[in-house]
Amino acid sequence: MKLPDASASTDASRATAxxxxxxxxxxxxxxxxxxxxxxxxxxxxxxxMSPGHIYHYFDNxxxxxxxxxxxxxxxxxxxxxxxxxxxxxxxALIERAAEGVADQLxxxxxxLKLEIVAEAARNPRVAQIVREADATCRRELxxxxxxxxxxxxxxxxxxxxxHMVEVLASLFExxxxxxxxxxxxxxxxxxxxxxxxxxxxxxxPD
Amino acid sequence: MKLPDASASTDASRATAxxxxxxxxxxxxxxxxxxxxxxxxxxxxxxxMSPGHIYHYFDNxxxxxxxxxxxxxxxxxxxxxxxxxxxxxxxALIERAAEGVADQLxxxxxxLKLEIVAEAARNPRVAQIVREADATCRRELxxxxxxxxxxxxxxxxxxxxxHMVEVLASLFExxxxxxxxxxxxxxxxxxxxxxxxxxxxxxxPD
Numbered sequence: 096m097k098l099p100d101a102s103a104s105t106d107a108s109r110a111t112a113x114x115x116x117x118x119x120x121x122x123x124x125x126x127x128x129x130x131x132x133x134x135x136x137x138x139x140x141x142x143x144m145s146p147g148h149i150y151h152y153f154d155n156x157x158x159x160x161x162x163x164x165x166x167x168x169x170x171x172x173x174x175x176x177x178x179x180x181x182x183x184x185x186x187a188l189i190e191r192a193a194e195g196v197a198d199q200l201x202x203x204x205x206x207l208k209l210e211i212v213a214e215a216a217r218n219p220r221v222a223q224i225v226r227e228a229d230a231t232c233r234r235e236l237x238x239x240x241x242x243x244x245x246x247x248x249x250x251x252x253x254x255x256x257x258h259m260v261e262v263l264a265s266l267f268e269x270x271x272x273x274x275x276x277x278x279x280x281x282x283x284x285x286x287x288x289x290x291x292x293x294x295x296x297x298x299x300p301d
Numbered sequence: 302m303k304l305p306d307a308s309a310s311t312d313a314s315r316a317t318a319x320x321x322x323x324x325x326x327x328x329x330x331x332x333x334x335x336x337x338x339x340x341x342x343x344x345x346x347x348x349x350m351s352p353g354h355i356y357h358y359f360d361n362x363x364x365x366x367x368x369x370x371x372x373x374x375x376x377x378x379x380x381x382x383x384x385x386x387x388x389x390x391x392x393a394l395i396e397r398a399a400e401g402v403a404d405q406l407x408x409x410x411x412x413l414k415l416e417i418v419a420e421a422a423r424n425p426r427v428a429q430i431v432r433e434a435d436a437t438c439r440r441e442l443x444x445x446x447x448x449x450x451x452x453x454x455x456x457x458x459x460x461x462x463x464h465m466v467e468v469l470a471s472l473f474e475x476x477x478x479x480x481x482x483x484x485x486x487x488x489x490x491x492x493x494x495x496x497x498x499x500x501x502x503x504x505x506p507d
Contacts, residue, residue, distance in 0.1 A: 212415055212481050258493075259494060265471075265472055272471075273467060292502055
């Protein structure tokens with residue numbers, strides 16, 4: 096194997112850093128002004144780059160949304176892979192749920208995710224991005240929950256697993272709304288109650 | 302008691318109808334263009350009224366949001382009053398949850414609620430409206446869940462009830478996100494699984 100030459104690797108890592116810088120600036124603009132209110136001019140100003148630079152990396156705002164959604168999906172895929180590698184998948188899922196709750200309750204992250212889903216409700220291109228990522232999420236969660244259920248002797252139909260995945264997703268995604276509507280909620284205690292709810296969900300009848 | 306005279310009552314009902322007409326048009330504009338994208342000019346065109354007419358009823362877009370949020374709150378207060386009047390409050394809550402799920406999964410309603418909460422994340426005036434309504438919701442749900450738990454012999458602290466209310470709220474509010482991210486979900490089956498999850502939630506340890 097030939098090692099990549101040093102300058103090419105520096106170029107690649109510089110490009111990655113630039114992309115991240117744009118995504119970070121765009122996230123801030125979408126949160127503060129909404130998807131429509133945030134212009135490429137504003138994003139470029141926030142990122143400290145020229146608009147031409149932004150367009151070098153992203154064709155339009157939808158492409159930026161696609162990259163943000165892809166990063167969230169990547170985290171979920173890493174998490175489900177880690178869960179399935181655990182000795183006790185069920186215990187791992189419940190334990191790691193506490194992190195998931197904390198993550199969903201972060202107000203800045205929640206504001207951005209809610210803005211993207213609100214935009215998906217009226218913008219078919221954003222809807223497609225969000226729905227494709229969600230389908231992948233659901234598939235991975237179905238595999239994970241399916242393993243847990245089979246290990247406990249359940250004989251679920253694939254549809255039954257899908258419905259349990261929806262309840263699990265709703266429980267987590269509702270936290271995005273909760274942290275905006277009730278910013279004073281007790282994060283640690285709510286996380287514990289959600290862990291109990293997930294434990295119960297995994298024991299629902301076939 | 303003197304009956305209100307007929308013309309005053311006609312005026313009042315005409316005013317109510319006009320307000321409803323504006324709220325309906327505004328809801329459509331907020332859903333389609335977002336809170337910022339929707340102008341009073343657009344709302345007045347959709348409602349088939351002059352902008353002056355709109356301003357006669359509402360000072361600004363925030364006042365329209367306040368009226369929409371107040372209507373949703375009113376429905377929740379009616380529901381909790383009906384639940385507490387039932388012979389078996391627990392059974393009534395679980396039964397009526399199916400309607401609540403169907404309501405949350407309505408894509409047009411979900412799009413509007415998500416737009417309002419996304420706006421609340423960046424607009425302090427909208428945040429205040431949303432948070433005050435949420436505090437009232439939580440208080441009513443805490444009374445309802447508290448009754449159910451006491452009837453079953455639980456001795457919860459008020460804080461424990463609040464955390465259960467958060468889980469219940471998250472479960473329902475997550476459906477707003479689910480119906481946008483996965484419009485093909487099986488509404489009836491997911492509702493059944495949510496009913497089981499609520500039943501389990503009501504049995505969580507003190």
